[in-house]
Amino acid sequence: MILVTGATGNVGRNVVEQLLAAGQQVRALTRDPDRASLPPGAEVVRGDLSEPGTLPPALQGVTAAFLYAVPGTAPAFLKAAKDAGVRRVVLLSSIAVDDDAEVQPNPIAALHAVIEDTIEESGLERTFIRPGAFATNAYQWQGQVKTGDVVRLPFGQAATAPIHEADIAAVGVQALISDGHDGARYQLTGPRSLTLSDQVRIVGEAAGRPLRLEEVPPEVARQAMIQRVPEEIVDTLMDLQARSVGREALVTHTVEKVTGRPARTFAQWAADHADDFR
Numbered sequence: 515m516i517l518v519t520g521a522t523g524n525v526g527r528n529v530v531e532q533l534l535a536a537g538q539q540v541r542a543l544t545r546d547p548d549r550a551s552l553p554p555g556a557e558v559v560r561g562d563l564s565e566p567g568t569l570p571p572a573l574q575g576v577t578a579a580f581l582y583a584v585p586g587t588a589p590a591f592l593k594a595a596k597d598a599g600v601r602r603v604v605l606l607s608s609i610a611v612d613d614d615a616e617v618q619p620n621p622i623a624a625l626h627a628v629i630e631d632t633i634e635e636s637g638l639e640r641t642f643i644r645p646g647a648f649a650t651n652a653y654q655w656q657g658q659v660k661t662g663d664v665v666r667l668p669f670g671q672a673a674t675a676p677i678h679e680a681d682i683a684a685v686g687v688q689a690l691i692s693d694g695h696d697g698a699r700y701q702l703t704g705p706r707s708l709t710l711s712d713q714v715r716i717v718g719e720a721a722g723r724p725l726r727l728e729e730v731p732p733e734v735a736r737q738a739m740i741q742r743v744p745e746e747i748v749d750t751l752m753d754l755q756a757r758s759v760g761r762e763a764l765v766t767h768t769v770e771k772v773t774g775r776p777a778r779t780f781a782q783w784a785a786d787h788a789d790d791f792r
């Protein structure tokens with residue numbers, strides 16, 4: 515039995531689907547089973563990583579777990595996992611983690627690095643999946659796309675190599691079900707560096723109408739974002755974007771190396787999700 519936490523999220527949902535397609539027994543953890551709408555083949559359990567008492571039933575009979583990074587929850591999760599006989603943990607981490615830094619460069623990196631360290635200390639078999647920018651970040655424009663032909667953002671010439679959530683999941687699934695990934699730290703990206711302006715245009719092409727990015731001052735975007743995202747995370751994200759203006763984003767080929775299939779393009783992602791932007 516494989517436990518998937520974060521199972522209702524962009525990546526976790528794909529992990530559940532791909533494990534089922536590979537013939538695995540899957541238990542999906544969510545804080546709200548009534549709203550989860552997970553595939554019927556998965557056993558859905560109520561659990562909260564912040565409530566350790568909910569974990570032992572979720573971990574019973576589990577041999578490998580896909581872990582979503584919730585700050586402060588790793589020690590209790592790993593203790594419960596070891597008690598239950600889990601042998602392997604695959605963490606959804608972040609490319610922001612810097613192995614060479616004495617102090618992690620930003621709060622996003624620090625959050626994931628602490629959890630990676632705790633897993634390492636646990637002695638369990640472990641794989642750290644470290645994706646760069648998700649293609650799903652384009653959902654932040656969904657409201658603007660549905661109501662107009664212009665997406666207002668700062669840093670239109672900032673570049674990322676957006677990765678399809680199905681590719682992140684595919685690497686996670688390999689690490690869960692096959693040998694040879696213990697200790698790996700997989701930096702994952704999409705196949706191509708694209709500016710945010712390019713990405714807006716590509717979403718428009720998939721949705722069937724011309725879309726363009728119009729730059730707004732960073733402070734305007736910052737004020738809008740801090741309504742829904744913690745301020746230090748907003749500042750980290752704005753800083754990363756500002757520094758990626760006019761630079762090619764890092765592209766790795768790890769998805770293909772691990773799964774045997776090239777990473778999906780952003781155009782493929784936009785086509786897969788075109789209805790969400792109509």
Ligand SMILES: NC(=O)c1ccc[n+]([C@@H]2O[C@H](COP(=O)([O-])OP(=O)(O)OC[C@H]3O[C@@H](n4cnc5c(N)ncnc54)[C@H](OP(=O)(O)O)[C@@H]3O)[C@@H](O)[C@H]2O)c1
Nearest residue numbers: 520521522523524525544545562563564608645646647648
């Ligand atoms: N966006 C990016 O560009 C990017 C890049 C690199 C890394 N990342 C990392 O990837 C992760 C986001 O992945 P995602 O987009 O797949 O997630 P998501 O769609 O935001 O979903 C969040 C998931 O976490 C679960 N969750 C939250 N708190 C929980 C708790 N206390 N106990 C149990 N489950 C909990 C939710 O489950 P329920 O609500 O069903 O309980 C849900 O399934 C983050 O760690 C982020 O730092 C993101």
